[in-house]
Amino acid sequence: MTRCIYYVALTDKDTLWLSADKGMVTTFSGDSLVADTSFNSGFVVSGSGAVVTSASAISFAGDEICSDSLAKILTKEKDRLEILRENKREAARELDYYARTHSAVDDGYNEVMAYRVRNTRERIHVERQLELIGKALRHPMARARLQADFEIVINIVRKNENTVAEEYRYVSKMVARSGSLLLLQINEPSGWPQGIHIFDTGFLAFRGRPAAVLGSWEENGLPVVAPVDSISGLALTSLDGMPVTDARGRLVGVRANNQMVPLFALRRLNWNFKPFYGWLWDGMKTWTDYMLGCDDIPSAITTRMFKKAGRSREKAYLDCRGYGHLQFKDGSRYVGQLHDRIPDGVGQMTYGDGGVYIGYWLSGKRDGKGIMMDTLGYRYDGLWRSDTLSYGSWENSESVYSGNFNKTLQRHGDGWWLKKDGAYYSGTWSDGTRQGFGFAVGEGKMVRAGIWGNDKFRGEQMVYTADRVYGIDISRYQHEIAGRHYGIDWTKMRITGLGTASRKRIKGHIDYPVNFVYVKATEGVTVKNRYYAVDAAAARRHGIHLGAYHFFSTKTSGRQQAQFFLSVAKPKRGDLPPVLDVEPSDKQIESMGGSQRMFREIIDWMRLVKWRTGTAPVLYVSQSFVNKYMEEAPAELLQCQVWIARYGEYKPYTHLLYWQLAYDGRVAGVHGDVDVNVFNGTRSEFETYIRVNAIR
Structure with a gap:
């Protein structure tokens, strides 16, 4: 690498x-x-750690950038x-x-x-x-100068009673460059692992014949058969740098830049690093180690000879055990290790559609480390199992993905996705789309942590526990039910039910304290809640944080409604910020002159109430109102804290202060259904909010 x-x-x-x-x-x-x-291939030419490979790894780069x-x-x-x-x-x-x-x-x-x-x-x-x-x-x-780092990966498969795969990694440096070839030297003083093949570059061949042949039929004749007990070679992720041998296994050149570089060029490369007598001494030392029993020479390599006459080229290669070429009817072409007539080991498959896979094979299927490059510019890199990329990554010009895949190389299972603009998603995938739980950050949106479906964010499923901050909002409807009048027992007030209109994830028993209560004070410029004064006084007396809200009307001006609200609610110091409840129908909005007219009246209400109370009011709307109208809202209105009513299983997808999660909740001490709300934050955040935003 x-x-x-x-x-x-x-x-x-x-x-x-x-x-x-x-x-x-x-x-x-x-x-x-x-x-x-x-990634390039290479082969060992010295027992002291020299490796030959193709210079294509750095051919695209000059020594410096002007x-x-x-x-x-x-x-x-x-x-x-x-x-x-x-x-x-x-x-x-x-x-x-x-x-x-x-x-x-x-x-x-x-x-x-x-x-x-x-x-x-x-x-x-x-x-x-x-x-x-x-x-x-x-x-x-x-100026910018080039720095090239090299890592050599050697994989040895020892086949005795059990097949054992061993991987060795060596940091190396470039010691010589000649034409299209590089000579690398490892920094490991102990040299190569036992069983590695060293290729003869024309001086002395002390450790057996080469164990690899790559090249066309016309150039090299038949492939050399690798030894049964030890098959070794540098990890292949590119065919550039592979040795080229004749039918007897004798080194005749190197494959570089899709051409064969002859043996004399390889010798010239070696001499650039070490003179002839240096290579001779290195070879003699290796032979001495062998004779003294310090090392082992791999078993001899045999060659099976076939006559071209009467046999197809594909048949001859399939009958060999070792390296060779395969040509398939769909136009695909394989070059690499073979076993029992199928790809097995390390090799490259060029598919009929132009895609390329380079890596490990097992029984004709991609299995092990490998890289796949398709014609759309996607690069897949990782661990393959039974022809499927079980875990790895893909990269194109716009983004990077790391995780699991399905058989068609689609993102499937767990994985993260990073776009070049910084947008990020981590979670589960199904057939290339975000599906299940995950979270996304970026793309100009708030954090989306929750359930996804068909590549779209469906929402966050909140877990309800006793640690959250709950509250209620009430009006005359908690006092007048079916023609009868009821009072509220503030001494018993506890939330005992979160409604049944939607599914909710609840942890533990529902018995939550009421931390805040909003009481309706007015509606329009004529409607007063006759129970407001009594309920407000009771809430303050029992230490429950109190706020008042006004129900917005499309028939009168916002300023008139604000004056009416302030005259009735009479907010006191320490109360929660007032709330404007906006729930008009589409027809009502149209009748008052459209959404922009509505926004002007809302802003007038907000400005006057803020000026009189010293704190910014809260806007209460539904999720459907947010989806349909808030994108058109003026910037001033978008700065308001928002209270969202949404009764489904998902939390509202917007920045919000409160969430009204149920209209059919149950509260001890209160008759009938009650609106139950939750503060969007922790208890400490709630206390901070009150300290900063309460009426002064």
Whole structure:
């Protein structure tokens, strides 16, 4: 695996890292999203740790980026990061709001809070990137230089009584480059694991013949058969860098840039790193270790010879155990390891539609680590099981996904999705769409943590516990029922039922204290609640936080209604902010002159009441009103705290202060149905709200 990344040294402490291919910038050299990562094959040519591979891994990159090209890359990235910074700031505001209004009892709370920390780190990182880009752009002679890191992965499958797969990873460095070839040297002093094959580059072949053949039929004849007890080679994710041998297994060249580089070019590469006598000494040392019993030479490689006459090319390759080519009727073409006439081991399949899979196979199916690239620009990388990507990631130019997949490579199961603009979703998927529980942040919306269906957010299912802050709102209808009059026993007041009109998730027994009560005072400019004064006095006397509300009329002005409300309600210091209850029908809104006329009257009511009470009133509306009209509301009205009535199983999807969750609740001490409400926040948040917003 090769990671190529450019660096711009600004000061002794400040270094900017960037990708020439992706045009992305980071302040951290190990950022996998920025580094240009490529995968090539290779083969061992020295017992002391030398590996040959193709230079295509870094061929797209020059040794440096000149100042003019660098300025263009940085300017474009600066524009992208400025947008991302604003998105991260908006996400931070929404995450802070979520943190204030939720607790650990809410589904997904811990996951959202973890992402909140992550978003903060990412925002700081983006701001740091912009700072360094600014420094780089102020230096007209700044240049970016290439840094390439290499990791060698070796997989050995030992087949004795039990098949055992072993994986070895080595950090290496480039020690020589000649034309289209690279020579790498591992940093591991102990050398290679037992069982690895070392290819003869023309001096001495001390450790057996090569165990791999890749190349066309015409070039190399028949494939070499790998030994039964030990099959080894570098992990294949690209055919570039594979050795090319003849039918007897003798190395004749290297596959690089889809061409065969002859053996003399490989020898020239070796001499650039170490002279002839150095390679001779290395080979003699390896042979001595073997003769002294310090090492083991793999068993001999045999070759099965076939005549071309009378046999199809596909038949000949299928009869071999080892490496070869397969051509399928649908146009697909396989190159790699074979076993019993089917792909088995490591290889590349180029499908008829142009897609490519590079990785491990088992009994003709993709199984193990592998990468799939389709014609739409999607790259799938991960762990495959029985031809299905069970877990991994895909990436395109717009987003990245990591998680589970179904058989058709659609997102399915658990996984997270990150768009390049910072929008994020984590949760469950079904056949490529968000389905089930998950949370999303970004896209200019509030945090959506709850149930999803058909890729749309359905809502948050609140869990009701005794820890939440509950309240009620009452009017004359709690006193006058079916022609009879009832009083309220304030000494017994406890919430005992949350209604039956919708499903609710309740934890524990329902026996909640009434923390606040709103009493209707007026309606329009003529209707008074005859029980208001008595109920308000009783609530204050029993230590229940009290507020008054007015029912809005479309037939009179907002200012007149506000004056009438204030004259009747007579709000006192310490009371909750007054509430304007707005529930007009579409026909009533139309008859008063439309939604904009309605909004003007509402704002007039709000302004006068705020001026007289010293606190901003609360707006009570239904979820359907929010969906239909609030997008047209003036900015001044959108600043108001909102009380939403929604009786379904999902919490209202908007910033809100209270949620009226039931119209058919039960309260001890009160006859009949009662509206039950819940404060959108914790008890400490409620106390803070009262301290800051109560009538002065």
